């Protein structure tokens with residue numbers, strides 16, 4: 149697996165980053181043994197980089213993946229919604245404790261939309277840079293679904309950025325695919341590490357996976373690409389794309405046959421919390437429950453985190 153410098157962070161990461169959201173309770177809800185085993189399987193095949201978040205509740209899976217593989221040097225990127233110093237302190241300590249690590253490689257502010265939201269998170273950002281100065285964090289950045297988020301990271305001189313990028317521009321909240329490409333290129337040229345998310349549109353584009361990976365891997369300013377995976381078949385298939393190998397048609401068919409969609413259970417109480425939470429405008433309130441416009445949904449699973457009835461799943 150090719151390794152690339154992640155901007156000027158000093159981190160050398162595999163081009164395939166294991167997105168762990170898919171393993172945990174917000175999505176597949178694998179056991180820690182199953183999810184950690186799958187991560188260890190990918191690590192054994194050359195993946196040295198994974199993405200998580202305070203929200204995802206997948207730290208135990210990553211810890212188990214490191215234990216099983218013996219690769220305690222796995223490069224871990226996590227993120228937090230913290231906006232105050234105290235919340236940032238808690239986020240960093242939670243990650244260090246749960247991952248059994250003195251340091252965290254990459255800490256991101258989660259879902260930033262522009263330089264203005266970054267200013268609203270100044271206390272948290274300042275604390276993350278304090279941690280970096282002490283060697284507790286190696287690089288600081290943000291994740292974003294917005295072109296203005298990438299521009300904000302450059303303006304504030306962050307170390308890296310984790311934008312949503314895919315061949316259809318699916319899920320971008322403030323512009324088009326070419327505008328995101330221009331912003332990511334400018335970030336890279338300014339020395340920021342750039343790693344991309346949602347190359348398959350959160351699963352919506354998975355039937356066009358070859359085209360999606362050709363696109364994202366052809367962008368020279370994207371250092372690594374985070375992809376969520378839930379089975380050894382998916383790991384094997386994605387590795388074949390990243391290694392430029394011929395894909396096994398039977399493997400491709402098996403992975404393609406697995407449908408993924410947002411499921412809203414019939415015990416929904418119509419509280420509306422999920423509709424407010426969805427940044428994609430994919431949810432609305434139906435007569436008996438919330439309903440999803442699957443053409444807008446990027447399968448991020450974030451709506452499920454605010455559901456008091458636990459009735460939303462990506463399956």
Ligand code: SF4
Nearest residue numbers: 426445446448449451
């Ligand atoms: S409906 Fe839920 S999973 Fe789909 S985009 Fe909105 S928040 Fe994400």
Ligand code: SF4
Nearest residue numbers: 416417419420422455
């Ligand atoms: S948050 Fe849950 S209970 Fe509330 S409307 Fe959405 S699906 Fe229904």
